Every structure is written in structure tokens, then in C-alpha cells.
Amino acid sequence: MPISPSKKHRFKRSPTVAYLSITSLMDMFTIILLFLLHGFSQDEGAFAISQKLTLPVSTSIEAVRPKLTIQITEKELIIEGKKVSDIDAIANEEDMLISPLYENLTEYAKRTVFIASVNPETELNREVIIQGDKGIPFRLLERVMFTCGLVGYNNISLAVLSREG
Amino acid sequence: MARRPTRKRHSAGMEDLNLTPVMNVFIILIPFLLLTTVFVKTAIINVYLPGNTPEREQTDRANSERILTLHMTRDGFSFSGLGKEIPPVKKDNSGSYDFGLLNSRVAALKERYPKHEEAIILFAPDTPYELVIKAMDATREVATSKQGKITRKTLFPVISVGEHTKL
Numbered sequence: 001m002p003i004s005p006s007k008k009h010r011f012k013r014s015p016t017v018a019y020l021s022i023t024s025l026m027d028m029f030t031i032i033l034l035f036l037l038h039g040f041s042q043d044e045g046a047f048a049i050s051q052k053l054t055l056p057v058s059t060s061i062e063a064v065r066p067k068l069t070i071q072i073t074e075k076e077l078i079i080e081g082k083k084v085s086d087i088d089a090i091a092n093e094e095d096m097l098i099s100p101l102y103e104n105l106t107e108y109a110k111r112t113v114f115i116a117s118v119n120p121e122t123e124l125n126r127e128v129i130i131q132g133d134k135g136i137p138f139r140l141l142e143r144v145m146f147t148c149g150l151v152g153y154n155n156i157s158l159a160v161l162s163r164e165g
Numbered sequence: 166m167a168r169r170p171t172r173k174r175h176s177a178g179m180e181d182l183n184l185t186p187v188m189n190v191f192i193i194l195i196p197f198l199l200l201t202t203v204f205v206k207t208a209i210i211n212v213y214l215p216g217n218t219p220e221r222e223q224t225d226r227a228n229s230e231r232i233l234t235l236h237m238t239r240d241g242f243s244f245s246g247l248g249k250e251i252p253p254v255k256k257d258n259s260g261s262y263d264f265g266l267l268n269s270r271v272a273a274l275k276e277r278y279p280k281h282e283e284a285i286i287l288f289a290p291d292t293p294y295e296l297v298i299k300a301m302d303a304t305r306e307v308a309t310s311k312q313g314k315i316t317r318k319t320l321f322p323v324i325s326v327g328e329h330t331k332l
Contacts, residue, residue: 022184029191036198056298059308060208132294139290142328149214160298162208
């Protein structure tokens with residue numbers, strides 16, 4: 001003989017209403033949101049990495065400060081996003097000086113001096129960041145650094161991807 | 166006669182906070198932040214042009230024998246100046262540069278001369294930039310891990326680079 005469910009049991013089952021509990025989901029989202037906002041606020045000093053080049057990886061953890069940016073890709077030489085010259089056109093020159101770069105850098109230097117003369121609060125900094133593709137030869141890097149030095153940009157930093165450890 | 170609300174119904178009323186709009190906001194915000202967050206960290210390495218090293222190093226410059234000079238050649242690394250007693254670091258069996266051995270040799274030299282901070286690295290003109298950075302890293306600092314903790318020790322952070330004549 002089958003045993004019928006007890007009255008008590010039947011009563012318990014009938015008023016069940018399924019509530020979707022999203023409180024835990026909310027907790028999770030809040031944590032993710034805080035994490036992402038934290039990361040977002042830390043990136044202020046970072047520069048935009050151009051799609052045209054791959055930076056070399058380094059163990060350096062020194063933070064990036066905004067400075068005049070020179071990009072050396074495998075095909076082009078770029079200052080502050082503006083193309084200065086093709087690499088092919090300057091690669092085989094014997095001279096250490098890269099004239100198109102020299103002319104452009106002089107313009108930027110003049111601008112910095114002018115800004116500093118108008119607004120004394122501005123710090124006259126002659127700093128430059130070189131973002132070079134990891135495949136470029138040392139000779140090219142050296143020529144860019146030499147040209148920077150001639151114009152007066154003596155504080156040169158090399159941009160790298162940080163690999164901690 | 167008015168009935169007193171049961172305990173069960175009361176508690177159900179308290180849970181009725183509508184979180185759906187907040188969820189909607191979160192669902193929009195999270196993909197936006199994920200798109201804008203940069204997960205790759207960038208850093209810089211300072212390079213010094215001759216004549217532009219920090220003041221404390223100026224005295225060293227007068228005597229090149231007291232500056233570590235590293236030559237990166239086709240066969241490996243050779244040393245002169247401060248590191249002239251260090252044996253050359255040859256390429257490893259697979260034909261690639263042995264940056265690990267270079268790092269430990271430079272670290273050993275730093276222990277003998279703890280006050281020296283300047284180094285000159287000379288490269289061949291066709292050395293790829295990636296290897297330039299690796300050689301600079303090996304000269305700049307040493308990282309040791311003890312029980313999962315990584316400690317960094319600065320070696321010769323004031324690096325000047327140059328091109329060497331063919332060796």
C-alpha cells in the first residue's frame with residue numbers, strides 16, 4: 001500500500017514562491033567595479049602605446065611621466081603623433097644627425113622656451129621619451145638620442161613594458 | 166475584526182528592495198571600464214648622455230678605469246674599466262646571449278664596489294633594441310626571490326650607452 005504524504009508535508013510545499021536573490025550578484029559586481037575603478041585611476045600617467053610598434057619588455061618599474069614622445073617604428077619616425085620621416089629615407093645615412101628630427105625638435109624646443117618665458121610657473125624641462133620598436137637596430141636609436149642631445153633634450157627615457165619580477 | 170499581520174508576511178515585505186536598476190547600471194559600467202582599463206603596465210628606463218650624469222658621478226667620469234664598461238659583441242659580453250678582471254661572458258650553447266650569467270657577474274662586482282653606480286655599455290650598430298634593453302636590465306638591477314618574495318637590488322643604475330668599433 002502506497003504511503004500518502006502527510007498533511008504537514010503537503011502544507012509546506014504549496015506556498016513556495018521562487019525569489020531570485022541578486023544580492024550576492026550585487027556584491028560581486030560591486031567588488032569588480034571597485035577593482036576596475038582603482039585600475040582606471042592608476043593609469044593616469046601611462047601613455048598610449050601606438051599600435052604600430054611593440055615595446056621591449058623590461059624589469060624596470062619606474063613610473064612614466066608625461067614628456068615629449070618620439071616613436072620609432074619599423075617604418076616611420078614620429079614625434080608627438082606627427083610623422084617626421086620614413087625610416088628607409090634616413091637608415092643608410094652615414095651622418096649621426098637626423099635632419100628632419102633635428103628641425104622638428106628645434107621647433108618643439110622653441111615652443112617650450114616661449115611658454116616658459118610667458119608663464120614663469122612652467123618648468124622648462126628638456127625631457128623626452130623614446131618609444132622604440134623592439135626590432136630597431138641600436139644605430140638608429142643612437143642617432144635619435146644623439147639628435148635629441150644636440151637640440152638640448154638631454155634627459156632621455158626609454159619606454160618599455162614592465163614585467164615585474 | 167482586523168487581523169494582525171503574520172510574522173511571515175512582514176519579513177517578505179522587507180526583502181522587497183528592487184535592485185534591478187542598480188544591476189542595469191553595473192552591467193553597463195563594467196564592460197565600459199573593462200574596455201578602458203589597460204592591463205599592460207608601462208615603465209621607463211633613464212639613459213644618460215655623456216656629460217649629463219648626476220652630480221655625484223661627475224668625479225668618476227674623470228677616470229674611465231673606475232667605470233664599469235661592458236662590450237656586447239657577437240661572441241658575448243666582455244668587460245673593461247672597473248670590471249676588467251671579470252672573465253668574458255660567452256653566448257650559451259643555443260647561441261643566445263647569457264643575460265643571467267651577466268647579471269650575476271655584475272652583481273658580484275657591485276659587492277666589491279658598492280659605491281659605484283655608473284656603467285657604460287657599448288653595442289654593435291646592428292644590435293636589436295630588445296637586446297639593448299635586456300643588457301641594460303642585467304646591468305641595472307638584480308632580482309632575487311626568497312620564499313616567493315622578490316627583492317630587487319640596484320647595481321649600476323646610471324647607464325650611458327654607446328657604439329663600439331668592430332671587435
